[in-house]
Every structure is written in C-alpha cells, then in structure tokens.
Amino acid sequence: MKAHDALYIDGAWRPAADRDVIEVVNPADEQVIGRVPAGGALDVDTAVRAARAALPGWAATPPAERAARLTALHGALVARKDEIAGTVTAELGSPLKFSEAVHTSMPIAVAASYAELAATHAFEEKVGNSTVLHEPVGVVGAITPWNYPLHQIVAKAAPALAAGCTIVLKPAEDTPLTAQLFAEAVHEAGVPAGVFNLVTGVGPVAGQALAEHPGVDLVSFTGSTAVGRQIGAVAGAAVKKVALELGGKSANVILPGADLARAVNVGVANVMANSGQTCSAWTRMLVHRDQYAEAVELAATAAAKYADRIGPLVSARQQERVRGYIDKGVAEGARLVAGGPGTPHERGYFVSPTVFADVTPDMTITQEEIFGPVLTILRYEDEADALRIANGTVYGLAGAVWAAGEEEAVAFARRMDTGQVDINGGRFNPLAPFGGYKQSGVGRELGSHGLAEYLQTKSLQF
Ligand code: NAD
Numbered sequence: 146m147k148a149h150d151a152l153y154i155d156g157a158w159r160p161a162a163d164r165d166v167i168e169v170v171n172p173a174d175e176q177v178i179g180r181v182p183a184g185g186a187l188d189v190d191t192a193v194r195a196a197r198a199a200l201p202g203w204a205a206t207p208p209a210e211r212a213a214r215l216t217a218l219h220g221a222l223v224a225r226k227d228e229i230a231g232t233v234t235a236e237l238g239s240p241l242k243f244s245e246a247v248h249t250s251m252p253i254a255v256a257a258s259y260a261e262l263a264a265t266h267a268f269e270e271k272v273g274n275s276t277v278l279h280e281p282v283g284v285v286g287a288i289t290p291w292n293y294p295l296h297q298i299v300a301k302a303a304p305a306l307a308a309g310c311t312i313v314l315k316p317a318e319d320t321p322l323t324a325q326l327f328a329e330a331v332h333e334a335g336v337p338a339g340v341f342n343l344v345t346g347v348g349p350v351a352g353q354a355l356a357e358h359p360g361v362d363l364v365s366f367t368g369s370t371a372v373g374r375q376i377g378a379v380a381g382a383a384v385k386k387v388a389l390e391l392g393g394k395s396a397n398v399i400l401p402g403a404d405l406a407r408a409v410n411v412g413v414a415n416v417m418a419n420s421g422q423t424c425s426a427w428t429r430m431l432v433h434r435d436q437y438a439e440a441v442e443l444a445a446t447a448a449a450k451y452a453d454r455i456g457p458l459v460s461a462r463q464q465e466r467v468r469g470y471i472d473k474g475v476a477e478g479a480r481l482v483a484g485g486p487g488t489p490h491e492r493g494y495f496v497s498p499t500v501f502a503d504v505t506p507d508m509t510i511t512q513e514e515i516f517g518p519v520l521t522i523l524r525y526e527d528e529a530d531a532l533r534i535a536n537g538t539v540y541g542l543a544g545a546v547w548a549a550g551e552e553e554a555v556a557f558a559r560r561m562d563t564g565q566v567d568i569n570g571g572r573f574n575p576l577a578p579f580g581g582y583k584q585s586g587v588g589r590e591l592g593s594h595g596l597a598e599y600l601q602t603k604s605l606q607f
Contacts, residue, residue, distance in 0.1 A: 147325075152342075154188070156339060229326055233248040251296050262596055278605065287314045288364070304599050312340070313355055318346070318348065363385065392540055393424045393425055395426065413447040448518075452498060463517065479510060546558045564578070
C-alpha cells in the first residue's frame with residue numbers, strides 16, 4: 146500500500162517534527178501495510194498557521210472559483226476511485242464491493258453536491274432593510290473517525306471549502322492512508338497552498354492539540370460521544386464554534402401493518418453493512434408482540450447469510466469491545482438467536498453476525514452503542530409503548546418506521562426524537578441534513594444545512 150512518510154502542509158508533503166509513526170494494519174489478516182507520521186503539537190501548529198495565512202485569500206475567492214476547485218476535486222476523486230476502494234479495503238477491511246459501492250461512491254456524490262452548492266448557494270440575502278452576508282467561519286479543525294474513512298472527510302472538507310474556510314484535518318489513526326489519497330486529490334485539484342492541510346496522528350496528541358489551538362475557529366468532530374464531550378468542553382471554554390457528530394442507537398420500528406419480511410430483511414442488512422460500524426445503524430428492532438416470534442426467526446435466518454459476507458472489525462480493540470457487549474447481553478439474560486462471542490476466523494478481527502431476542506429496554510445492549518454486527522430485537526405492546534422504547538436512549542441520530550401506509554409511518558416518525566428517519570425503506574439522500582438529537586450531537590452535515598455550519602452571518606442595515 147502506498148503511504149506518504151510526510152504530512153501535507155501548505156501545499157506540499159513535509160516531514161513531521163518528530164519521528165513517531167503510526168503502523169497501519171489490515172484488519173482482515175493483521176499485517177502491517179504502511180506507516181505514516183504520528184504528528185504532534187508542533188506539526189498541528191505549523192498546519193494551523195498555514196491555514197490562517199491562506200484564509201484571507203480563499204475566503205475572498207468568488208464562489209464560482211471555489212465551485213471550480215470542488216469540481217476538479219470531484220474529478221480527481223473519480224480518477225482515483227479504484228485506488229480509494231482498494232485502500233479502504235486494505236485499512237478498514239470492508240469487502241471490495243462495499244468499498245466501491247459505498248465508501249467510494251458516496252463521498253464522490255457528496256463532493257459533487259458541494260461543487261454545485263458552492264456555485265448556487267445564496268451567500269447574500271435581503272431581510273427588510275438589511276443585507277445579510279454569509280461569510281466563512283474561518284479556520285476549521287476537522288477530526289474524523291475510521292468507519293467511513295473518505296466520507297467522513299469529504300462531509301467536512303467539501304462544505305468547508307465551498308464556504309471559503311481553510312482546513313486542518315486530523316483523520317483517524319486506523320485509516321490514514323485514505324486521508325493521504327484525499328490530500329493528493331486536493332493538491333491535483335489546484336486548491337491553493339494552505340487551504341487544506343493534513344496532519345496524521347493520534348487523537349489525544351494531534352487531535353487534542355488541534356481542538357485546543359487558538360488559531361482554530363471551528364472544531365468539527367465526528368466520533369465517540371466520550372471524546373465529543375471533551376471537545377465540546379474545550380471549545381466552550383475558548384468560545385469557539387463546534388460541530389459534533391457522535392454515536393447512535395437507532396430504532397427500526399415495525400408497525401403491525403408493515404411488510405414484516407421486508408422490514409426485517411432490510412433492517413438486518415442495515416445493521417450488518419460495514420460490519421455494524423455505522424453510527425446511524427438501526428441496531429434496535431422494535432416489533433409488536435403478535436409478530437415477535439416470526440420476526441425473530443426471519444432475522445436469525447437473514448443474519449446467518451451475512452456470516453461470510455461481512456468484513457472484520459477495524460481493530461483488535463473494536464473486536465474485543467464488541468465481543469464484550471455480546472457477553473454482557475448473554476449475562477443480562479438476552480437470548481442469542483444468531484452468532485455469538487466466538488471468533489469465526491483464525492486471523493483477522495472478525496465477529497459473527499449476531500442477533501439477540503428477548504431484549505428489554507433497560508439492558509446494556511439496548512442502551513449503549515456497540516458498533517459491531519449486533520442486532521437487538523425488542524417487543525412492544527402498542528404504539529405508545531413502541532414510542533417510549535424508541536425514544537428511550539440518550540441518543541437520537543437516525544431510525545426507520547415501517548407501516549401499512551406512508552401516512553401512518555410519518556405520524557409515528559414525527560414523534561421520534563431523532564435526526565433522520567427512513568419511511569418504509571426510503572433511500573439515502575446526500576442532500577438531506579444528517580445529525581443528531583440529544584447526545585448524538587450538535588449541528589448538521591450534508592447539503593445546504595451542512596454548508597451553513599461553515600458560515601457565519603453579518604447584517605448590513607440600509
Ligand atoms: P473516537 O472518538 O475515539 O475517535 C474519533 C476521532 O477523534 C479520531 O480521529 C481520534 O483520533 C480522535 N480523538 C480521539 N481522542 C481525542 C482527543 N482526546 N482529542 C481530540 N481528538 C481525539 O471514535 P472512533 O473509535 O474513532 O469511532 C467510533 C465512534 O464514532 C462511535 O461511537 C461512532 O458512533 C462514532 N461515529 C459517529 C458518527 C456520526 O456521524 N455521528 C460517524 C462515525 C462514527
């Protein structure tokens with residue numbers, strides 16, 4: 146695997162201040178596939194200075210020119226699509242087909258959407274006797290996770306570029322090679338030096354230095370709620386803007402009139418995709434008591450089909466964590482109907498597709514995010530009970546409702562405390578705002594709502 150032994154700062158690949166490195170491991174066979182610098186506070190400072198120096202020029206660039214750079218960036222990503230898919234498969238472990246269809250195509254679609262939005266967004270509006278200017282927030286410190294390595298980067302960098310912000314990115318330590326490919330694409334797209342900078346490194350060192358840096362105006366973070374809380378506190382103390390995309394524990398609510406087989410099969414596929422490492426996965430399936438036994442059987446059969454279709458988890462640490470939750474589910478009295486805590490392969494950080502029945506709302510596996518291929522199925526008595534269970538966690542990122550008709554499903558969805566709901570199997574929309582209610586986060590990504598996060602307003606009165 147190609148790896149740069151350098152950081153991308155101020156338009157060039159430069160050595161890090163220290164010689165610390167991160168070893169990148171292929172989670173399917175546990176082999177080291179590359180080494181990248183583990184940047185430190187000094188490197189973050191150099192990158193933030195470069196971003197600050199580039200800010201006035203980039204912020205003043207006409208939106209049409211920013212759109213042209215984003216169009217070129219889209220083209221550079223398309224040109225690298227096979228390399229991106231292969232790299233994601235090597236460092237995240239997802240099957241190549243999934244890397245092509247989702248890990249590569251989705252961020253390419255998001256990049257295209259921001260190329261268009263940069264050209265069409267109203268960066269000025271009239272409100273009575275005022276003209277309101279939507280101006281870039283400034284220097285963005287972007288901190289991303291490994292689960293959708295390129296998507297998480299594009300979902301921050303593309304709107305920030307469209308808005309006229311400059312960026313320092315600290316990607317996840319498990320998937321830095323995809324981030325390096327993105328930096329290559331940015332360079333090739335002719336984005337001016339200093340506008341986008343990449344510092345690979347570990348969270349508590351480079352990530353923390355970036356979040357705390359006084360030269361950063363907005364910290365945009367995607368990751369765990371625990372780290373998000375720390376970053377929110379640091380940003381709050383410095384009165385800087387913050388966007389947090391955190392964990393989830395979303396509900397898949399199947400109302401009695403729904404097509405049960407379809408709702409269960411799509412629900413299982415949703416949880417097993419990316420080996421369950423999806424923050425918006427519908428990990429709690431809610432089924433009416435009259436249909437419960439049938440749904441459990443359907444889900445167990447569906448899950449078994451994923452046994453040799455899903456990839457490993459990203460790391461030994463994640464594998465241990467997920468197996469720990471499976472043990473906990475058994476210990477708390479849930480009934481295992483597929484999978485379990487065993488390791489299905491000799492090598493690689495695999496976990497079997499797992500389904501728990503007889504799960505109650507207060508169990509740990511209902512309340513906490515597992516981030517692995519583990520589905521819990523809960524029984525409800527009536528709609529009020531289903532709503533109580535659906536809303537009964539600290540999270541509120543996504544969800545699904547299935548019913549006989551759209552109207553009934555929408556009526557239920559309106560009462561859910563969550564940021565996105567798919568109605569009867571609705572399709573992904575890269576322009577729809579994505580983000581959390583409650584402890585799932587602060588702010589929104591994607592589309593014009595995502596762009597607005599990187600803008601601040603100035604009102605001129607006439
Ligand atoms: P994580 O919070 O450990 O790491 C995320 C990023 O933060 C990484 O780049 C990491 O290096 C960095 N980081 C870690 N400690 C830091 C610190 N003290 N200061 C600054 N940065 C630090 O999460 P993870 O294990 O990489 O990802 C899994 C979690 O992310 C899950 O809980 C999942 O739900 C969540 N997630 C949420 C979304 C979303 O959009 N809501 C998307 C993906 C993942």
